[in-house]
Amino acid sequence: MIPVSGYSGAKVAVLGLGRSGLVTARALRAGGAEAVCWDDNPAAREVAEGEGFTCRDLTRGGAFDDIATLIVSPGIPHLYPTINPVVQAALTAGVPVDNDIGLFFRSVATREWDNFEQMPRVVAVTGSNGKSTTVALLHHILCEAGRESQLAGNIGRGVLDIDPPSDGGIVVLELSSYQTELARALTPDVAVFTNLSPDHLDRHAGMGGYFAAKRRLFAEGGPDRAIIGIDEDEGAFLAGQLSEGPSDDRVIRVSATRKLSGPGWQVFAKKGFLSEFRKGRQVAALDLRSIPGLPGTHNHQNACAAYAAARTLGLAPRQIEDSLATYPGLPHRSQLIGETGGVRFVNDSKATNLDSAIKALSAFPKIRWICGGLEKEGGLAALQGQTGTVAKAYVIGREAANFAMQLDVEAEVCTTMEVAVARAVADADPGDTVLLAPAAASFDQYDNFEQRGDAFIAEVRRHLSSENP
Structure with missing residues (x-):
């Protein structure tokens, strides 16, 4: 578990007691805070009370008088299509609103890291499609290469439920727009944008709000490396915003529809072959066509994104190629x-x-x-x-x-x-x-x-x- 830092001795309200909500309450308690919980479902409240948490109806007047912040579960809409009444009460009381992703990023790094030879790193992946395959594939590549890797977020375990990463450990996060739109801290070392297509538009009041929620992972966090799928206009725009110029290799452009060129860092797939180019020269090429867990162009895009992330983490092309061949695929995804x-x-x-x-x-x-x-x-x-x-x-x-x-x-x-x-x-x-x-x-x-x-x-x-x- 990642104990939440910064709230020792304070009361923090937790709205929504599903998987992430209960984990958040436990992590707050581990960090010395008092979690004050609420869920409309009486059965969920009963579970929380069984673990010793206080439950309080956060819709009642004065409920936020002694609360330092409100943590909202991702499934609860905080603004659109209509503002949640508990969130509205918190904002009216001047209480900040955050989620477990924000708590994770403010808490994962500890003083113990000063004694590590190699700092742990966090890779966060967002986009409309391919997020789960990309993070699962990257996690598989890292594990096959003998690197410590933990998979969390919108897949696997809740972000605060993982073990504190050890020397050189990698945390691979899948983050949905529901998670990125509200987090007050977003500071991944490597951030990945797969693609964008219309989805969850009622939650974000349209396509612009949806893209803005994804963009926060890059604009708020300032990752050391940004891996951007540029097959849609929004991705190309985002890469342009983040880059200081054509040769800026802090931005890695990814495509599954065409060959990319230029002096920067590109990874693309064409006719089933993945290619990596840097400074105008080909660095590596892999054949994706025979990998049973990655059929189709869309999975080749996922492979390009995971490959690029693995390269930023120091893995060699041959290591990645060998790992791709043993990737089993994810349930319910091709x-x-x-x-x-x-x-x-x-x-x-x-x-x-x-x-x-x-x-x-x-x-x-x-x-x-x-x-x-x-x-x-x-x-x-x-x-x-x-x-x-x-x-x-x-x-x-x-x-x-x-x-x-x-x-x-x-x-x-x-x-x-x-x-x-x-x-x-x-x-x-x-x-x-x-x-x-x-x-x-x-x-x-x-x-x-x-x-x-x-x-x-x-x-x-x-x-x-x-x-x-």
Whole structure:
């Protein structure tokens, strides 16, 4: 655990007692503060009280009279689409608002670091898509190279739940826009921006607010190295803002769509080959095409970002190449479930927005596409013209018929996962890929995208077991 510093003897309010909230309360207590907790859910309050924490209704008048700061869990909107009443009460009382990410960055470095031969480092990754794969891949590379690495944030453990990093240790964080938008301290040593596409727009009051939340990781923190995906205008703009000139190698530009040139530091993938250029010269080249855990252009972009981060941490190209070959992939992200009769089954339940689904569709040549769910703001117009690899769509979800009508490919309304997998299997020919890439949220039928992916896996395995008794 990372004990929170700076609040010893003070009362700190914690709003939201889910995974990160309870960990935050424990870390505050470990640092000598008194955590005053609140959650609308009585069961969550009961758990906190069982651990000896005081629970106080923070919506009542005078609740913030003795509070030093308010820590808000990331799932709670603090400003848009409407300001949370507890946050509003804190601001009215003049109480600062922060989150566990801010507490982590102000607390992770200790005086003990003065005795280390090599300072620990923090790598933070944000963006719309590919964050989880990028951090998991970097963590895998570091572990394979024998480096101490801990994975935390929006994946794995909560940031305050990890062990204090030891001499030369690396902390790899996945940070969502919900986490970067509110943190009062953001000081990673290496910051990574994967890409940007419309998502969570209601939470950020539009695309500009969404980009601004991501940009804070770089503008507020001033990382030693910034690795920026420049395949979208926002990424190119961000790289330009951070760079002092074309040869400034503190900014590493990354692309999965074109060759990059110039006197700076670039890492790009083209036709399945990753290349690193510095000062106009090629430093290394790797073949990504045969790595089963990284199919498709979007995963090649993730590989470029993880490669660049590993290079900033002192790893050699050959070390990284060897580690990439053993990367197993993440559950629910281009996850190969099995193959029978020449038909592959791939679970990409994490493809909850249109951009991530489009990228998944570009990774395979002939697809039986299982899609549908709770549509996000903006509809499905961006899918038009992006479904050339799709032989047929099999639509799930409570509004499957409406979803299917918006697609520009043959679509069958299946509603349930069981029916969708069965129909896709019946239609599939050798060489086809049955792909779950929903292009929608899961909450109309499932608690989360993981549960939806597990349902797909269960149906696929039932089919595979019947084919191979």
